[in-house]
Amino acid sequence: MPNINEKPVILSEQVQKTLANLEPLSRKVFLSLDPPSPMDNRADVDQVRQTLERTYGSVNVPLSLMSKIPSLCRSADWQVTAILADTGQSWKLIDLEQGDTTREQYGLAIDIGTTTVVVYLINLCDGTVMRHAADYNGQIAQGEDILSRIRYAAEPGGLARLQKAVVDTLNNLIRRLCPSPMETDKITAAAIGANTTMIHLLLGLDSASICRAPYTPVVNNPGLISAVELGIDIHPLAPVYCLPSIGSYLGGDVIGGILVSGMHTQSDVSLFVDIGTNGEIVLGNEDWLVACAGAAGPALEGGVTAFGMRAEPGAVDHVAIDPVTGQVQYTTVADMPARGICGSGLVDTLAELFLNGIIDRTARFQKGRDEFVVVPVQASAVGKDIVVTQIDINNFMATKGAVNSATDLLMENVGCAWQELNCFYAAGAFGQYLPIESAITIGLYPDLPRSAIVRLGNSSGEAARQVLLSRSKRLEAEGIAAKVTYFELNANTAFMEKFSGSKFLPHTDLDRYPSVKRRLQTRA
Known part of the structure; x- marks a missing residue:
């Protein structure tokens, strides 16, 4: 579990796109009305x-606003601002304010x-990011991975506690962005990118079927939901839009990644x-687009290694080994004394x-070793050597093998060769901070021209921004x-066959991997 006393290092950078036409999920319209006569x-x-x-065509006025309109119009001398929410087919009046706001x-x-x-x-008004705030998902206390949370949600009261945990996280972040309740009431729309399970838990929906055959979620596209229904502390009638999912393990965050990358608009084949x-x-x-997904990431977050940790202060994030002296050089997050190794540090270590x-090529230590010291005890903040063991490497290779096997399976199913990429x-965060050369060296990334490898940053957050601002992007x-x-991998025999032979x-x-082959020949 992450150290809640440490400030998390959370990816917030985005590949931002300037949108030609702003069609936000909610908009304000100034009205100069006529007094009754x-x-x-x-x-x-x-x-x-x-x-x-x-x-705007058809506009629905909810009953909750009808009693407010007469007195507000008169006190504002009939100069008011209407706040409209785009429902897709029509508009809904969600509030009326005095004057021009x-x-x-x-x-x-x-x-x-x-x-x-x-x-x-x-x-x-202009689509810009004014500020942002980030924190750990409060649901971590009930389980660090999706399957743990699905199991917890099945316990009595578990689903309600998980929903409250993530809503509390959101509201705490909103208060950091807008400390005054008067400010939060001016937030009149929200858009969310998340995986299928996170959306289910946010909406308070039963997620049990997500991890059981035939792996069917309750909903893939929940449509617009008002903030008050979710307990999000912004304008109560603010529309909340969730990017659509397409399967149990392929959520709106991935749809958002495709949207931001633009791969669905390109004639050439790309891999995301x-x-x-x-x-x-x-x-x-x-x-065409084909996709697959699975629980492949714990090793890359340091979750299954002896000294693994997330990218918090003190995590070893980059490693190099001098080929002549064998001396290890490393850096840590925030330049703090080393406490463990995060995903990028582990990838660097394996490559080196x-x-x-x-x-060797089977990822086995040579010459009787069973571990490698990355940080000696005298430089460590944990009172002992920080090492990578054979078990750590085996766990990582299982994750890498799963990624390789899934990618190979997709490419075979559509008859696409690697040369066509x-x-x-x-x-995501791992893609943003992962050393590209090391990722290619160990086979986690394809050996493409380096200019063809694009880091998208927080594509889920950027996609949420785009669909918040544009009806055409929502469509x-x-x-x-x-x-x-x-492609569902859970019961795919071809995937398991590839996986068993992929750990090289x-x-x-x-x-x-011609560039890796050349480097190996040079080192030899």
Whole structure:
């Protein structure tokens, strides 16, 4: 479990795209209304609605607002600002404010990860990120991975506690962004990118079927939900949009990654990989998209290694071994004394061990070793050597093998050769910070021209920003979800066969990694 007293290092950087036309999920419209007179004695609500409908078509006014409109219009001398929510087919009036407040339009773009949550405050007038806040997902206390939380949700009261934990996390972050309740009430829309299980737990839906054959979620596209229904502390009637999912293990965060990458609009074939607590892989182009996913990430977050830890202060994040002296050089997050090794440090370590002949192509230590000291005890903050053991490497190779096998299976199913790959998109925190050369050396990434490897950053958060700001992007995301063919790996015998033979560095077929082959020959 992460150290809650340490400030988490959470990815918030995005590959941001400037949107040509802003069509936010909610918008403000200034209205200069006519006071009632003998010549115009329309009902107050009718005048507001009819004035809006001249521009926006059908507008629904909820009962909760009807009693507010007469007194507010009169106290504002009939100069008011209407707040409209886009329901997809029509508009809904969610509030009325005195005077012209059209310059104060705010929304939230939210990325709910299994491990971390990031909330961005967005100016709906121009689409810019004003500020952001991040923290660990409060559900971690009930389980660090998806399967643990699904099991916990099945216990009496478990689902309600998990829902409260993530909503509390969101509300704490919102308060950090907007300390005053008056400010949070000005947030009139939100969009969320998250995996399928995280959306189910946020909505308080039973997630048990997600991990049981035939792996069917309760809902893939929940549509618009009001903030008050979820307990999110923004405007009560603010619409909340969740990016659509397409399967138990392929959620809106991945749909968002495809949207941000633009791979669905390109004629050439691209590969998208997001390895976090779970691993998701998408292959395709403008004509077709295939995808698969599974719980592949714990080793990459330091979850199954003796000295593994997340990228918190004191985590070894980069490692190099001098090929002549064998001396180890390393860096740590925040330059703090070493407490353990995070995912990027582990990948660096394995690559260096392999290139220096300390482990062989089967990832086995040579010359009777069973561990390697990365940080000696005298430099360690934990009072002992920080090491990588053979068991650690075996666990990591299982994760790498799963990614390789899933990718190979997708490519075989569509008849696509590795030489046809034009671009590789690395999403999420691991993709952002992972050393590219080391990832290629151990076979986690394909051996493509380095310019073809694109780091997307927090693509889930950026996708949430885009769909918050654009109706066309919301429709585009839903179109992507409808286009993807999902391969279920849980009961796939071909996957298991590939997995059993995939645990080689960098790959079973060394010729697929020509740059690594050359480096090995040079070192030899």
